[in-house]
Amino acid sequence: MAKLKIVKVGDDTLRKVCRPVDKITPRVLTLLDDMVDTMRDAGGVGLAGPQVGILRRIVVIEVEDGNVLELINPKIIAFAGEQEGMEGCLSLPGQWGIVKRPMHVTVRATNRHGETVDYSGSGLLARCFCHELDHLDGKLYPDVAERMLTREEIEELE
Ligand code: ZN
Numbered sequence: 001m002a003k004l005k006i007v008k009v010g011d012d013t014l015r016k017v018c019r020p021v022d023k024i025t026p027r028v029l030t031l032l033d034d035m036v037d038t039m040r041d042a043g044g045v046g047l048a049g050p051q052v053g054i055l056r057r058i059v060v061i062e063v064e065d066g067n068v069l070e071l072i073n074p075k076i077i078a079f080a081g082e083q084e085g086m087e088g089c090l091s092l093p094g095q096w097g098i099v100k101r102p103m104h105v106t107v108r109a110t111n112r113h114g115e116t117v118d119y120s121g122s123g124l125l126a127r128c129f130c131h132e133l134d135h136l137d138g139k140l141y142p143d144v145a146e147r148m149l150t151r152e153e154i155e156e157l158e
Contacts, residue, residue, distance in 0.1 A: 004038045004052040009092045015138040018048075018055045020073045024114050028058070032070050032112060035060045044090045046128045048135030051091050059109075059132040063125045071119075074109035074133055083123065086149070087131060087141045096154055097145035105129045 007013050021028055031054060039047040039060055049058040059071040081103030088096050105126035111117050121129060131141055142148060149157075 001033045001037045003041050004034050006038065006042060006047075006090050007051050007053050009140065013050050013053055013055065014091055014135070014140060016050060016055050017138050018050060018057045018136045020057050021110075024072065024110070024112060028056075028072070029112055031056075031058065032060060036062070036068055036070075039090075042090050045124070046132040047090065048132045050135055050138070057136045059136070061125070061128050061132060063121070063128055069119055070112055071107060071109035071132075072111065074107045074129075074136075076105055076129065076133060077108045077118070078104075078106040078120075079126070080104045083127065084146065085127065087127065087145070089131070089141055092140065092142070094154070095142075096149040096157070097142055098147055098149070099127070099131075099141050099145045101127045101130045107133070 035047050035052060045063050046061040049056045057073045059074055061069040079102035082100060083103045084100045086096050087099040103126060104122045106118055106120040107129050108118050
């Protein structure tokens, strides 16, 4: 396993639409492992392919310690409700925004064994699904944020 370099805002890679994974090769499995390592090392709860320079529809999420979700070609198949809360991104260090997201989200994806799996989440997990899947279409959370936090507000948080 290895730690990958996280692509930061300003890099075009973050604005590209990712291609689906058509075959789960050993390279894809290594990438999943490396993405989990990279996410944990950076203290994040989610990481998407473009954030490590890979334009493929791959996401890893760990909202609950030890419960890693590996999503290949994920799609949101259902959502309900609404929540408004703070969001940040490993590719936009030091920034925070207020973003409205659905309260409940169900995602359908392929797992590392090639099986189709559905994951349902509420609250932070639902937010994370939306945020990470947006990355696969070149979208960043400031694009959909109600507003970004000011420097003063961020200092108060720290
Ligand atoms: Zn992000």
